[in-house]
Amino acid sequence: MDDATGRPVKLDVSDVCIGYRDRRSGSFFAAVQDLGFQIHENEFIAIVGPSGCGKTTFLSAVAGLLPIAHGTLELNGAPITGPAEDRSLVFQQASLFPWRTVAANIAYGLEAQRRLDAAGRQRVADLIELVGLAGKEGKYPRELSGGMSQRVNLARALATDPDLLLLDEPFAALDAQTREVMQEELTRIWQADEAGAGKTALFITHDVPEAVFLADRVLVFSASPGRLVESVPIDLPRPRNRDVKRSPEFMDQTEYLLDLVMRQSGLRQEVES
Ligand SMILES: Nc1ncnc2c1ncn2[C@@H]1O[C@H](COP(=O)(O)OP(=O)(O)O)[C@@H](O)[C@H]1O
Ligand SMILES: [Mg+2]
Structure with missing residues (x-):
């Protein structure tokens, strides 16, 4: 299965619902719902969205640590049924x-x-x-x-x-300056690591400028239960270094995404009213 650009689909997410069952009441709580998108080979994808919108839940399912309740979640055309060597995880x-x-x-x-x-x-x-x-x-x-x-x-x-690198807010616990250095390092490593030239990444962050700096495409999730609100291609040239953060294109895309994310968390209304 290819997209319009002819690149193979790496991860196929279709009509996915993932949630948790309350042990006492037995009731089901959906953390993400009606989730659908595709990730292509060699894409660096960032996922942003309000806290609690199911980002970690989704990544855990891709890692094979959580089952999906509904839908299709396929890696290289095969359903994800558990953890495997083709995926690596990096946590906060x-x-x-x-x-x-x-x-x-x-x-x-x-x-x-x-x-x-x-x-x-x-x-x-x-x-x-x-x-x-x-x-x-x-x-x-x-x-x-x-x-x-x-x-x-x-x-x-x-x-x-790994075929797919899964990162869940890996720099969130670092101080601002170290974080900046690590973002730059990650793009450098990504661009320089020839052995892993065929790799694809899913990077979760709540830091919008970080998402724009790192990603080829940013997926915005809605507030809980998480759904895909928009997929925003980041067309900044590569290789990227910190100078790109001062470019008008970077600032425009960051502002656009910040606004979108703030709308999801209901913060925008508060700011405006
Ligand atoms: N192990 C769990 N059991 C029950 N509910 C959970 C569990 N982990 C997360 N949740 C709930 O699922 C929702 C999504 O959480 P999470 O995926 O951690 O969001 P995010 O990473 O976007 O902040 C939240 O409402 C959270 O309370
Ligand atoms: Mg999380």
Whole structure:
């Protein structure tokens, strides 16, 4: 299945409902509903929307950690039935193994997949270089700053060359300056990581400028239950660096999206009234 541009569909989301059942009453609560869109190969997608609109719920379902209650959720044409090696997850809090060094943390996925051969070790070494951790490979997580920990987390997720990279507010816990650096680093890594050249990303954030800076397309979710409100292509040229944030195109798209997101959370009415 191809889109108009001829790129293969990576993730097909059609009429999806995902929710939670209350254990006591047995009643079902829909966190996302009537959700439908497609993500194509090599697309970097950002999802924004008000808090509680089901972004994490949706990402968990794509990761295979939550079942869908209704609809179709397909990766490469096959239904998602559980977690698998073709997807890597990065959360807000770096979840590193405290007893493993930086290098051993990054190697973890390859090791688990019995792929830590000469090529695997080279991949780990390349990634350490790529994410700017050269000289830190022997350190333990407790010796790292928040930004460094998220670099390790990112490198670990990239190490297995996942088909789909899932990121849930990975920079939200970082201070503003580190966050800015990491956004730039992620685009650089994304553009430079040749081994993972065929990768696709789903990046959740509530930071609209971050979404515009990183993404090829921004999906805006409505307030709970989350539905797709609009899909906004970001046509800023690549490679991007922080200078792009001063361009009129960046500011226009950011303002447009901020307005859209604020309408979803009902904030716009408050501001206007
Ligand atoms: N494990 C859970 N059990 C029951 N309800 C949940 C659970 N996780 C999230 N929810 C609810 O689902 C809705 C969507 O949550 P979430 O996906 O975390 O939103 P977001 O990531 O957009 O902030 C919220 O109303 C939240 O309270
Ligand atoms: Mg969330």
